[in-house]
Amino acid sequence: MNERPAGLWPSPEREAAFHAWAQGLRQPAGLAWETLAPASADASFRRYLRVQGEGGSSFIVMDAPPALEDVRPFVHVAGLAQAAGLHVPRVLAADEGQGFLLLDDLGRELYIDALRDPARADALMRDALQALLRWQQGVPASTLPAFDEAVLREELALFPEWCVQREFGITWTARQQQAWQQLCDRLVASALAQPVVAVHRDWMPRNLMACPGRNPGLLDFQDAAAGPLTYDLASLLRDAFLSWDEAQELDWAVRWWQQARGTGLLGEAFEADFGEFWRALEWMGLQRHLRIMGIFCRLKQRDGKPRYTEDLPRFFGYATRVALRYAPLKPLLALLEPMSGQAVGRGFTF
Numbered sequence: 001m002n003e004r005p006a007g008l009w010p011s012p013e014r015e016a017a018f019h020a021w022a023q024g025l026r027q028p029a030g031l032a033w034e035t036l037a038p039a040s041a042d043a044s045f046r047r048y049l050r051v052q053g054e055g056g057s058s059f060i061v062m063d064a065p066p067a068l069e070d071v072r073p074f075v076h077v078a079g080l081a082q083a084a085g086l087h088v089p090r091v092l093a094a095d096e097g098q099g100f101l102l103l104d105d106l107g108r109e110l111y112i113d114a115l116r117d118p119a120r121a122d123a124l125m126r127d128a129l130q131a132l133l134r135w136q137q138g139v140p141a142s143t144l145p146a147f148d149e150a151v152l153r154e155e156l157a158l159f160p161e162w163c164v165q166r167e168f169g170i171t172w173t174a175r176q177q178q179a180w181q182q183l184c185d186r187l188v189a190s191a192l193a194q195p196v197v198a199v200h201r202d203w204m205p206r207n208l209m210a211c212p213g214r215n216p217g218l219l220d221f222q223d224a225a226a227g228p229l230t231y232d233l234a235s236l237l238r239d240a241f242l243s244w245d246e247a248q249e250l251d252w253a254v255r256w257w258q259q260a261r262g263t264g265l266l267g268e269a270f271e272a273d274f275g276e277f278w279r280a281l282e283w284m285g286l287q288r289h290l291r292i293m294g295i296f297c298r299l300k301q302r303d304g305k306p307r308y309t310e311d312l313p314r315f316f317g318y319a320t321r322v323a324l325r326y327a328p329l330k331p332l333l334a335l336l337e338p339m340s341g342q343a344v345g346r347g348f349t350f
Contacts, residue, residue, distance in 0.1 A: 008036065008049075014065065021095045025102065028092060030054030036061070045069050050105060057105075060089065064099040071099050074222035077144075080198075081221065084138025086131060087214045088221070106217035112205035112242055125236075127215035128208055129256045132232055136265055139198035139224070147199055147227025152188045156287060158294025167297040167309065168339045179331040186328055190283040194228040195267040201225060203232035204239045229265060230277070234285035238318055240292055241311060253278060279326070286322045286329070289315045316340035 009015035022033055032052045039050040039060055045068040049061040064071045075096065081088040089103035111128070115121045160180060164170050172180065200207075201223045209217030233256055237249045257274055260266050270277040293315045296308035316336060323332040 008038070010065075014063070017098050018061075018063070018100060021098055021100050025093050028053055028057075028059070031059065059092065060103040060105050062099075062101040062103060064101075066097065066099040069099060071101055071222075072096050073224070074101070077139075077221045077224045080139045080143060081135065081218060084134060086135060086138070087211060087217045089217075089219070106209040106219070107211055109210040110206060111208035111210055111216055112239075114210040115205055115242060124210065124215060125252055126255065128203075128236055129233075129252060130259070131216055131218070132203060132236065133256065133259055133263070133265075135200065135203075135218075135232070136197040136229070136260075137263060141196055141198045141226035144198055144224050144226045147201070147225035147231075149188055149192060151225070151227075152191055152287065153184060155291035155294075156184050156187065158298065159290040160294075162294040162297040162301060163312075164335075164339070166301045170338060172335070176335060180335060183329065183332055183335075187283055187287045190280055191228045191231075191287060194230060194280055194284070195265060195270070196226050197229050197265060199225050199227040199231045200235075201227075201231065203235045205236075205242055206240070228280075228284055229267075229270070230281040230284040231288065234281050234288060237281075238285045238289070240314070243314060243317075250278070253281065282322045282325070283329075286319055286332075289318045293319075313340075 009018065022031075025031065030053050035052040036049050037051075039048040045065055047063040049063060050058055051061060052058050062071065062074070064074075071094065075091050075094060078088050078091050082090065087106070089106055091101055091103060093102040094100070111124060114124055160172065160177075164172065200218070200221050202220050207218070207220040209219065211217045233253065237244065237252060254274065257266070257270075257277055261271055266277070270280070293312060296312065296315075299305040299308045316339065319332065319336055320340060323329040323336070
């Protein structure tokens with residue numbers, strides 16, 4: 001195997017471990033390891049490398065240091081999703097102990113890039129909605145970890161620690177802390193009242209691939225769990241990096257809801273009332289956005305990745321809009337305003 005340029009691997013030990021694994025692979029034949037090059041990275045400690053094969057084919061190597069990442073959930077969920085007829089990378093070779101996987105390459109065009117073309121956006125989103133329904137119907141939630149109350153509260157706790165305290169240097173009073181806990185209680189109760197399905201947890205345009213004829217390709221599903229029905233739809237419609245006007249969000253949400261009726265997924269309350277479904281989706285989205293604000297600030301403050309906080313204004317906008325709409329969420333407005341810089345007023349519609 002030819003040596004790669006310096007800097008491709010984080011350490012000589014990691015590079016040696018990879019070479020020892022790669023040299024033992026016999027299938028697929030014709031892998032040109034000298035072409036190995038970075039493909040992408042994410043907010044975790046996983047990295048992705050692309051290697052060329054025979055006939056113009058290419059493959060992806062996942063590099064997940066076992067002390068920091070566990071590839072076994074990825075392998076498990078990939079099998080479940082493939083069995084459900086979803087377009088996911090096949091795991092062609094694996095060394096779970098060392099944290100190396102060889103995967104199909106689903107291409108180079110992310111949904112988030114393709115969606116910026118107005119002529120393609122609606123068809124792409126409809127494909128994503130249909131695939132989401134297939135995921136929720138076909139991936140058995142019983143085989144996944146529980147996305148339960150403890151996890152929901154742990155995620156919400158990221159916001160006051162990393163966004164409020166670390167990023168903005170704000171210390172809440174006892175009254176503000178009480179208001180926050182009451183808000184968390186309401187969001188958690190709403191989430192736990194929903195039907196339980198398989199939840200991808202990051203069903204968003206950065207983790208979907210534009211694959212003509214097989215839209216979308218799914219990535220980054222290793223954190224899948226059994227959790228609230230609306231979580232993934234909220235992730236898709238109110239993305240961390242791409243926003244739509246509310247009329248468009250509602251149009252796509254109604255389309256998904258209409259397709260889901262009669263499948264047994266919705267439960268009695270959501271089956272009968274889109275308004276109740278939409279309220280639950282908005283509250284679920286708020287829980288998720290508060291969590292992501294905490295994560296983005298942690299990436300900056302702890303991990304030295306400041307670029308993620310550039311999107312904080314989008315999240316303050318999402319959160320303010322939802323808190324303005326629902327009277328039980330009113331206490332959040334006063335907590336957000338010192339950070340968001342937005343002058344918020346009264347404006348409840350429910």
